[in-house]
Amino acid sequence: MTGTADPKRAAVLASIRQSLGRGEPSRDARRELDDRIRRHKPNLIPKRGRGSHAEQVERFVAMAESVAASVERLTRDTDVPAALAAYLRRHNLPMAVMLAPTDWLCDLPWDTQPMLTVNSGRAGDDDVVSLTPAFAGIAETGTLMMTSGAAHPTTLNFLPDHHVVAVRRSQIVGAYEDAWDRLRKERKNGRGFDLPRTVNMITGPSRTGDIELTIHLGAHGPRSLHILLIDDDPA
Amino acid sequence: MEFMQARKFKDNAREAMADRNLQSALAQLKGGFIPRRQEAADRLPEFDALRDRARELKDHVLANLDVYLETFEENCRAAGGQVHWCATAEDARAAILGICREAGARTVTKGKSMVAEEIHLNGFLERHGITPVETDLGEYIIQLAEEPPSHIIGPAVHKTKDQVSDLFLAHHRQYGKTVRQTEPGAIINEAREVLRQKYFDADVGITGANFLVAETGSTIIVTNEGNGDLTQTLPRTHIVVTSIEKVVPTLEDASTILRVLARSATGQDFSAYTTLSTGGRRDGDLDGPENFHVVLLDNGRSAMLGTEFQDMLRCIRCGACMNHCPVYHSVGGHSYGAVYVGPMGAVLTPSLEGIDDARHLPSASTFCGRCESVCPMRIPLPKMMRHWRERAYDSGASAAMERWGVDIWAWTARRPWLYEAGARLAVRLLKRLGRGRGRLRRLPLAGGWTRGRDFPVPEGRTFQEQWRARRRAARPAP
Numbered sequence: 212m213t214g215t216a217d218p219k220r221a222a223v224l225a226s227i228r229q230s231l232g233r234g235e236p237s238r239d240a241r242r243e244l245d246d247r248i249r250r251h252k253p254n255l256i257p258k259r260g261r262g263s264h265a266e267q268v269e270r271f272v273a274m275a276e277s278v279a280a281s282v283e284r285l286t287r288d289t290d291v292p293a294a295l296a297a298y299l300r301r302h303n304l305p306m307a308v309m310l311a312p313t314d315w316l317c318d319l320p321w322d323t324q325p326m327l328t329v330n331s332g333r334a335g336d337d338d339v340v341s342l343t344p345a346f347a348g349i350a351e352t353g354t355l356m357m358t359s360g361a362a363h364p365t366t367l368n369f370l371p372d373h374h375v376v377a378v379r380r381s382q383i384v385g386a387y388e389d390a391w392d393r394l395r396k397e398r399k400n401g402r403g404f405d406l407p408r409t410v411n412m413i414t415g416p417s418r419t420g421d422i423e424l425t426i427h428l429g430a431h432g433p434r435s436l437h438i439l440l441i442d443d444d445p446a
Numbered sequence: 447m448e449f450m451q452a453r454k455f456k457d458n459a460r461e462a463m464a465d466r467n468l469q470s471a472l473a474q475l476k477g478g479f480i481p482r483r484q485e486a487a488d489r490l491p492e493f494d495a496l497r498d499r500a501r502e503l504k505d506h507v508l509a510n511l512d513v514y515l516e517t518f519e520e521n522c523r524a525a526g527g528q529v530h531w532c533a534t535a536e537d538a539r540a541a542i543l544g545i546c547r548e549a550g551a552r553t554v555t556k557g558k559s560m561v562a563e564e565i566h567l568n569g570f571l572e573r574h575g576i577t578p579v580e581t582d583l584g585e586y587i588i589q590l591a592e593e594p595p596s597h598i599i600g601p602a603v604h605k606t607k608d609q610v611s612d613l614f615l616a617h618h619r620q621y622g623k624t625v626r627q628t629e630p631g632a633i634i635n636e637a638r639e640v641l642r643q644k645y646f647d648a649d650v651g652i653t654g655a656n657f658l659v660a661e662t663g664s665t666i667i668v669t670n671e672g673n674g675d676l677t678q679t680l681p682r683t684h685i686v687v688t689s690i691e692k693v694v695p696t697l698e699d700a701s702t703i704l705r706v707l708a709r710s711a712t713g714q715d716f717s718a719y720t721t722l723s724t725g726g727r728r729d730g731d732l733d734g735p736e737n738f739h740v741v742l743l744d745n746g747r748s749a750m751l752g753t754e755f756q757d758m759l760r761c762i763r764c765g766a767c768m769n770h771c772p773v774y775h776s777v778g779g780h781s782y783g784a785v786y787v788g789p790m791g792a793v794l795t796p797s798l799e800g801i802d803d804a805r806h807l808p809s810a811s812t813f814c815g816r817c818e819s820v821c822p823m824r825i826p827l828p829k830m831m832r833h834w835r836e837r838a839y840d841s842g843a844s845a846a847m848e849r850w851g852v853d854i855w856a857w858t859a860r861r862p863w864l865y866e867a868g869a870r871l872a873v874r875l876l877k878r879l880g881r882g883r884g885r886l887r888r889l890p891l892a893g894g895w896t897r898g899r900d901f902p903v904p905e906g907r908t909f910q911e912q913w914r915a916r917r918r919a920a921r922p923a924p
């Protein structure tokens with residue numbers, strides 16, 4: 212099933228080549244296609260994915276709110292514990308949160324919120340609220356990009372009923388392509404770069420249109436998505 | 447005999463047109479999808495330019511499909527994934543069964559996958575002692591109803607809320623749910639609760655893929671519910687069932703097509719969840735599948751390259767063509783009797799299964815051109831339907847059908863397209879409705895026949911054979 216000796220692989224490739232009316236592509240032809248991948252040029256980036264950073268931040272907020280995410284602006288990351296506790300109280304939620312096990316979140320002043328039970332790790336079925344970082348926020352559609360890893364288990368993005376995301380202003384980019392560029396840079400290795408097991412692009416809370424085509428929130432994933440936008444980069 | 451069949455067809459077609467549930471569901475579809483897509487397109491000034499770029503990009507991929515697939519495989523393997531090349535549906539089923547057996551799987555959860563429908567995976571797994579659980583709400587509904595999907599993105603779009611309430615009441619007693627829920631929110635919540643445990647219990651999670659990225663060896667799914675993500679994150683093994691034309695060179699290329707996909711499909715700017723999966727769980731990861739398999743299906747696609755049907759391989763399964771099709775609006779998806787329905791199905795099905803078996807599908811068109819005008823990949827659907835008609839005519843495959851038309855015409859004069867749609871589609875109805883199972887709970891065109899009994903699925907191919915089987919079955923059960 213792997214390797215070039217697999218007869219089914221050979222049959223599919225041969226059928227493609229026969230239909231295209233050519234044999235194996237030449238080395239030059241392959242190099243050209245490899246180069247196209249290496250250059251990974253953007254095709255067409257819509258205007259709404261461009262503009263000043265300040266504009267992108269405003270667009271990110273507006274777009275996220277348009278898909279039923281809520282956005283709260285904080286001036287310092289040390290405000291996160293109090294903001295989270297207030298959010299839970301506002302929505303009548305249990306005072307407990309499962310944090311993504313990143314130093315950044317775990318080292319916040321949680322002791323200022325004695326009523327709040329704070330754990331970190333992957334999500335289980337009983338976790339009602341998670342707090343995770345994001346890799347980037349993408350303005351053009353109000354999309355959060357999450358990368359999986361030891362510090363960010365994917366289950367935190369999907370199992371809890373309420374997903375709270377802390378993202379810094381400086382992480383907001385205009386277009387999807389800008390986020391890919393950042394990801395390539397951050398995950399550079401000998402072969403070029405590698406992606407984590409999972410990259411989640413999340414745009415609003417879970418929803419379904421499968422009952423009479425009317426959109427309802429909270430299908431299988433989180434019923435609410437709350438974004439804490441932290442001002443590390445005053446405009 | 448033929449006169450009888452034609453006359454009987456009229457009764458059935460009349461019943462379909464008079465099926466209030468079906469008609470109200472179809473009316474909702476028309477009123478929902480069309481304006482939403484238009485509004486999404488209007489919000490993005492570059493929408494049409496993006497369609498052009500998406501088309502160019504996919505044409506480039508198809509001209510170099512072998513190389514991009516090899517690159518995808520190389521990068522997928524480098525990330526720890528395995529690629530299983532499959533020439534036929536049978537190869538794909540065997541590959542999936544092999545992986546499931548290796549994983550010791552008893553139950554598998556499934557995200558929505560049209561390729562899984564194409565290879566009739568559920569019935570096959572069941573016959574091999576593995577229980578598939580659909581987790582997309584629409585797929586779950588039709589799995590309970592034992593029906594095939596009637597739409598490529600809204601598989602249960604033919605079901606009214608009341609019908610779903612009844613289905614859930616009948617099937618969820620075993621979970622202690624004995625109240626008939628009628629509010630959409632409560633219905634959705636009940637499915638959420640019932641399915642939650644299934645994600646944890648499953649040994650294998652199967653999803654489809656909207657794209658394969660050659661650059662990174664990743665597969666991409668685009669969903670709204672989050673079921674696909676739970677399906678692929680919680681079990682030990684993740685199988686992606688997909689097909690060869692889904693590859694794109696780079697993340698930038700995927701982004702270009704993503705910009706037209708959701709807007710064309712549901713009128714959203716972007717779906718709630720776009721997820722890239724690359725290999726299995728990494729060192730230190732606290733969750734995610736250990737094993738990652740990509741089952742890569744050809745099933746007739748490579749043979750479409752270099753023919754007048756090559757353009758069909760640009761299709762990204764958005765559903766816009768059926769959402770805008772007057773024939774689909776009137777007869778619904780099941781009438782096509784195929785996995786792929788609407789205009790895209792009318793072109794694709796004969797390509798995948800041969801024109802003899804599907805000769806009537808390309809005639810399910812008024813040639814109004816709306817499908818092509820909304821297709822994000824600018825696929826010339828009416829032109830290709832015409833090609834198929836010519837081929838069917840040349841091969842003599844359509845001769846018998848023409849005779850029925852004469853009789854039906856008198857009744858359908860007010861709706862000439864119905865003759866096209868119905869007469870040629872009904873043939874395939876019974877064969878496909880069974881989805882590889884033996885019995886049907888309900889036939890959309892013959893509710894009266896099945897109200898009180900299940901219906902055995904005929905194996906035959908022609909209308910005549912199927913009809914005889916159906917008449918036999920309609921008599922009191924033996």
Ligand code: SF4
Binds near residue numbers: 768
């Ligand atoms: S043919 Fe075009 S409109 Fe129809 S599903 Fe495919 S991409 Fe969408």
